[in-house]
Amino acid sequence: MTASIPPYQQPDSVGIITPQTQHFDQPIELSSGRTLSEYTLVYETYGELNVDASNAILICHALSGHHHAAGYHHEDDSKPGWWDHYIGPGKPIDSNHFFIVSVNNIGGCHGSTGPKSINPETGKAWQHDFPHLRCRDWVETQRALMQVLGIKQWAAVIGGSLGGMQAMRWSLEYPDELRHCIVIASAMKLTAQNIAFNEVARQAIMSDPFFHNGYYMDHGVIPKQGLRLARMVGHITYLSEHGMGEKFGRELKSGNFTLGTDEEVEFQIESYLRYQGDVFSDSFDANTYILMTKALDYFDLAREYSDDPVEAFSHAKCSFFVASFSSDWRFAPERSREIVDALIAANKPVSYAEIEASFGHDAFLIPNQRYEDVFRAYMQRVLGE
Numbered sequence: 001m002t003a004s005i006p007p008y009q010q011p012d013s014v015g016i017i018t019p020q021t022q023h024f025d026q027p028i029e030l031s032s033g034r035t036l037s038e039y040t041l042v043y044e045t046y047g048e049l050n051v052d053a054s055n056a057i058l059i060c061h062a063l064s065g066h067h068h069a070a071g072y073h074h075e076d077d078s079k080p081g082w083w084d085h086y087i088g089p090g091k092p093i094d095s096n097h098f099f100i101v102s103v104n105n106i107g108g109c110h111g112s113t114g115p116k117s118i119n120p121e122t123g124k125a126w127q128h129d130f131p132h133l134r135c136r137d138w139v140e141t142q143r144a145l146m147q148v149l150g151i152k153q154w155a156a157v158i159g160g161s162l163g164g165m166q167a168m169r170w171s172l173e174y175p176d177e178l179r180h181c182i183v184i185a186s187a188m189k190l191t192a193q194n195i196a197f198n199e200v201a202r203q204a205i206m207s208d209p210f211f212h213n214g215y216y217m218d219h220g221v222i223p224k225q226g227l228r229l230a231r232m233v234g235h236i237t238y239l240s241e242h243g244m245g246e247k248f249g250r251e252l253k254s255g256n257f258t259l260g261t262d263e264e265v266e267f268q269i270e271s272y273l274r275y276q277g278d279v280f281s282d283s284f285d286a287n288t289y290i291l292m293t294k295a296l297d298y299f300d301l302a303r304e305y306s307d308d309p310v311e312a313f314s315h316a317k318c319s320f321f322v323a324s325f326s327s328d329w330r331f332a333p334e335r336s337r338e339i340v341d342a343l344i345a346a347n348k349p350v351s352y353a354e355i356e357a358s359f360g361h362d363a364f365l366i367p368n369q370r371y372e373d374v375f376r377a378y379m380q381r382v383l384g385e
Contacts, residue, residue: 007072007080014046014071014088014095017081019111024144031134037120041145042111043067043103046087047095049149055383056151057093058142058178059083059102060159060166063234063292064284067104067111070095085367092376097383098155103145105138107291115287116217128214128287133295135162135169142166143174156180156382160364161331162292165299168339172301175317180382182321185328185364187335188309188342189300194330197237198293201230205286214287223286228277230289235276237330238361309342316343320350321378323371325363351378 008016023040030036044067049056059069061082070087072080081102087093093100104112107130115130146154157178159167164186171181190198205211208226212219305312320343324336333354343350353374357363363371 006075008075008077012088012090013080013084016074016077017044017046017068017071018073019044019067021111022145022148024141026144028137028140028144030131030137032132034131036106036113036131039106039113039141040111040117041103041106041113041141043101043145044069044071044081045102046070046100047098049099049151053099053151054153054155055098056146056149056154057098057100058146058154058157058170059087059093059100060138060142060157060163061102061105062159062161062163063296064280064289065163066108067102069102070100082365086372086375092372092379093158094379094383098379101145101149101151103142105133106141107133107288107295109285109288114285115291116285125217126287127217130287130291132298133291135166135295135299136173138166139169139173142170143177146177152177154178154180155385156182156379158182158184159186160184161186161361162296162299165296165301168301171316171318171320172312175315178318179385180321180378181316181318182323182378183336183339184323185325185331185336185361186339187331188302188339190297191335195297197233197330198297201233202290202293204229204233205289208286211286214290216286222281224281227281227284227286227289228274231277231280231284232273235273239359309338310345313342313346313348316346316348320348321352322350323353323355323364323374325355325357325360325371327358328361328363330361 007013019042021040021042025038027035027037028039065082068081069083070081087095087100089096104110106112107114109116115126117126118124119126119129154177157167157170164183167181167183170178205223205226208223210216210221211223211226216222302309302312322336322340324333326333340350340352355368355371357368359366
């Protein structure tokens with residue numbers, strides 16, 4: 001970072017970004033069989049669309065993500081977008097060359113239509129009545145925005161974790177409308193252990209006395225403690241044992257182990273998890289969390305292809321880049337290798353990188369030179385085509 005220059009004015013920053021809103025009056029039939037008569041998407045863009053609209057990139061966010069992937073929202077904003085290290089001038093997803101679109105999916109709680117939005121049929125917030133969603137529903141709404149923006153084909157669809165699942169779904173649903181599919185720290189379906197962790201998180205929320213069967217807005221409350229616990233459980237699974245040990249070890253936040261004292265001891269890791277839980281419970285909606293984790297659980301790329309991932313990927317026409325991280329036990333490298341093996345068997349062009357990293361599943365969000373190098377190299381290939 002250049003000394004004395006504000007973060008938003010740094011040469012590799014996309015600067016101050018204003019989110020945009022697109023309302024759709026056309027009904028959309030969801031995978032659940034239910035219909036949204038109308039919906040709104042909030043999104044951000046970075047860079048400029050070229051004359052033939054061939055340089056557009058779609059960013060698909062993960063479970064608790066949103067549209068704010070890069071840059072800052074105002075001059076005093078101290079926290080950039082969640083993927084700011086990888087999006088911007090001269091960065092792997094280079095806004096000097098690409099037109100980058102980052103969307104807050106429906107079902108979210110950051111402006112797009114979701115449980116906190118008004119149901120036009122009742123005049124009240126949807127809350128727990130909001131329809132169940134699948135990844136293909138997000139693809140459909142992203143495609144609707146794509147058409148509004150005048151884009152006929154994405155140069156690449158990119159996503160990590162749940163975002164990677166959306167990217168893979170794009171490659172099968174609309175194979176002619178993307179040239180590259182970039183799948184980071186993801187899987188073709190969740191393991192039973194992953195589903196179990198998600199259920200524990202949901203139960204933490206639903207057992208909160210302020211949950212009120214999902215209609216807490218009617219009571220003017222939020223299930224803050226449940227959300228806090230859900231985030232703490234989730235955060236533990238996103239980190240690795242080595243990463244937690246390296247960052248926190250058994251260091252104390254307060255108290256000591258002196259014999260004969262009755263002072264309460266608090267470990268640094270305890271303080272950290274409580275902080276993460278508090279921040280999350282103040283910014284995220286409980287019904288959205290339940291909705292998103294269920295969509296994650298439901299995803300199975302090959303379900304409708306006789307449970308054959310090779311058959312599923314035979315419908316894709318794009319090139320693929322798949323990346324995993326050595327310490328990620330939530331979406332282990334084995335899951336990424338299953339994707340790569342299926343793509344090879346389906347005779348699809350694929351590049352794969354397994355990155356040595358100590359931060360678990362969160363590694364795809366964190367600066368890592370090897371990751372940055374291979375990501376940049378592949379994006380240079382995207383740019384060159």
